[in-house]
Each structure stands twice: as C-alpha cells, then as structure tokens.
Amino acid sequence: MSHPTALTLVLFRNDLRLADHPALWHAAQKGPILPVYLRSTADQSGLAWRWWQGNSLQILKARLAERGLPLVLRSGQAREILPEIVRRTGAAAVYWNRRYDPEGMREDEELKRLLKTMGIEVRSFAGNLLVEPWEHLREGRPYRVFTPFWKAMLARHQFARPLPEPTPCTAPADTPKSEDLADWGWQPRHPDWSLSLAAHWRVGEAAAWERLHAFVDEGLTHYAEGRNLPGKPYVSRLSPYLAHGEISPRQIWWHFSDLAQEQPGSHRHIEAFLRELGWREFSWHLLYHFPDLPREPLRPEFGQFPWRDDPAALRAWQRGRTGYPIVDAGMRELWQSGWMHNRVRMIVASFLVKDLRVPWQEGEAWFWDTLVDADLANNSASWQWVAGCGADAAPYFRVFNPVLQAEKFDPDGDYIRKWLPPLRQLPTAHIHAPWEAPAPVLEKAGVTLGKDYPRPLVDHHQAREAALAAWETIRRQTEGG
DNA sequence: TGAAATGTTGGGGCG
C-alpha cells in the first residue's frame, strides 16, 4: 500500500533502547524513520523516575544523533500531537511497542483508531514482556499464583530471541521541531537531590549492559543465597534499566540462558535470577488482567481492614526515623540512591503495613515517587503481596520481625553501617537493636538514643499483636475466600 | 520470600 520510502514514526516510551526494539527494527527495515517521544500532560510518573527517564532520553537522543537520526520530543495530548506530526511529515505509518498499563493501553487503542481513520498504517509490537498477557492463561483465565504461572510459562512458551540494533537507519527528509528536555522540569533544582542519584547510577543502554556484566562477574555465583544479603553486591541492580526499557526482559533471559549452557556450575544461580524476571512478568500479567491493582486490594475483604491514619508515623517511616535500624537504613538507601535492596523492601513494607498499620497504598505512593525503578505493576503487586491482600500474597499473619530479619540477613551490620552513620561505632551484637544495648556500650559508640538515633517508634511485639487483632476483624471473609 | 507458641524428645543431675 504505502510507498517503500514513506516515513514511519517510531514512538518511544518505557523502551529507551536501540537493540531489541521491535518497533524501531521493523520500521527501519522499510525506510526512513522518525523517532518520537511524547510526554503526557497528565503524566503521573514519580520524581526519581523522571530524573532517570530525562537522563536516559538525553542519552538516547545523542545515540540517535550519532546514527544521523533526530528524536522529536513533545508534550501534551498524544491524540492532538501525533496527527499533527503525521500531517507535517507526510508519514505513512506509526509503530510502537505495546504498553500494558491501563492508561497506556487505553491511549494506544484511541491512537490506533484515530490514525487508521487518517489512512495511516499502525503497528504495535511485543517488546517489553516475555509473553503477551492474553497468551498465557489457564483454561482461559489468568493465573493468580506465581509458581504454576512460571512453571507453565517455561513449559509452554519459547521466548523470542532479541533483535539486533537496526543499522544503518535512514533519516527523514526534514525534522519537525522538538521541545528542549531542559524545559520539562524533570531535573530537580531546589533542592537538587539528583546529585545524590547521579553518584549512584550510570543511566542508559550502554550502562545497562555494563551493569549486567558487572553482576555476572561479582554477584551471579553467589546469587541463590546471596541475593538476600543487602550488604553484599550479589544482586543485579538491573531494575531501573528494565523499568525504563534500556534493556529488555528477552535480552536478559537469553543472555543468562546462554550463559547457563556455557557455565553449568552457575545453572542454579541463573535459575534463581531468572525467576525474579518471572515475578516481573507475573506482576505485569496481573496488572493487565486486574487493572485496579494499583489502588484496590485483590482480596476485597481488605477494603474493610482497620488501617490507621497516622501522618507522623508515615513521615517517620519515609524519612528513616522509626528507630529500627534495618528499616531506617533501607528508607535512607531509598531516599539517597533511588533504590532499595529487595529483601529490605519486604522488611520496610511489612513494618509500614503491619507494625504501623498504615495503608499499603501510602507505601506504594512513596516508593512510586522515590524509586528510579518505579514500575507500576511491580510496585502495586509487590505491595499487595506484602500487605497480604494480593492474589498470591503472603498470609497477613506473616509478620516480619525487623530485628531477626536484620540479624539473619545483615549479620555483620555492614548494611546498617553504610546507611546509618550514627550507628557505625556500635558493636555488631547491638547494632540491630540499639535500645537494648547497655548504657556504657551506647556511650562508647557515641550514641545517645533520642538524639543521635531515635528510640523505637513502636514496640514490635505489641505492634504485631495489634496487627493480628486487626486482622481478626476481617478474617472470617478471608477464610471463606 | 516468618515468627512465636506449643509439643516432643533425650540427656544429665539428683534424690
């Protein structure tokens, strides 16, 4: 239908990469391409995510420029901007990789209808999940439990091999105007907390692969057990790269699958690592089938749960002032680096939801704003999991003891000392529960409780009892369902 | 991808 050299627009979203980008690759096979990034005016993204996304866009723009391609940046309503760009450039086609969040899907359906009425070819591609959510069902219904979901996925599907970066690419004859990234306000100014993020991360597609290789070198052979030790460099830290699509799940899958063939000794660790990729997949499939996941508990009886309204406790949790070192260290790692070790995410989440009985949505919102890897499906599914109201959730009565968890997973106190400088001098035997340390020990370490470091906001044993009592009030329905 | 309470077992001290 369309002329072979007609222009194709390629929309970039949370897929800021050149390799394994099916929309880009297929468009480049046909003829000239114009990469476009649209920023919604109703954008709900978090601040840390924007910092990363803005930097990533800058890097993407530079890499496209090296290949002779522009990147057109525009803000506003896609249904207004996209037809305008199509008309101005005479484009014959618009390609994108599919989104799976409710808002994104709704917008993409609208765009597809609109563009087709204009006679434009529209194609969407699978690039951001291993398998499309509607293609992995059991008897026509979505899986609600992870293990059968993942086992069946491995048994039934052969994941596509990643595509290469398309080279060379043909540029459009002329380029419509682009906005300036600096005008989007995605880089914080007052105060400029991005300096702290920048000290911890290198953004972009090349950095994603450097991180992957660093993980293979220093973490992978410890992964199966070591992934639970927040003081050790045994986890991949690939989550922000995945969240912004600088690396794709298929690239990760195949890289590690091939590695398992070469290094049979690593097989156990690779299986454990790829299982975590499975949790991401599971969360996205859940979100696709249950679009209320970010706001509403999957177990409806949790709508009646007697949560507490306690802004002071929420604030103390957010700022790492609960008096429980493992919780506070985690919240400070999050605040300073935009990321938190997954074991610690579970501990701090359990503390907020069970010890403080603050609604999980409050924790979800804070993570959404502060995580550079903020991911709608992972974030909402994981909070529901910890809160006990998810499909395949931990039972509500599974309450983490922050002291035991710390002793088990940070036995030397390395993680505490890294993120809580006031406690650095405390001996390891007392670093996880400083309120129980003898006065001379505290004095020698230069710690005055209530001054250098808070006393516990709540007594964990009492808080646990109160949480279980609160759960009793909705338990009848839980057992029924 | 918990923790605490409760139950069971077996060794050793002791009358």
Next chain:
DNA sequence: ACGCCCCAACATTTC
C-alpha cells in the same frame, strides 16, 4: 538402679 525434673534442641502447630 530408678524415677523425676529440668531444659536444650528440634519439630509441629498456630497466628
């Protein structure tokens, strides 16, 4: 020699 008690160590149940 024997029974009793204590309690650590481990297992099971319950929340």
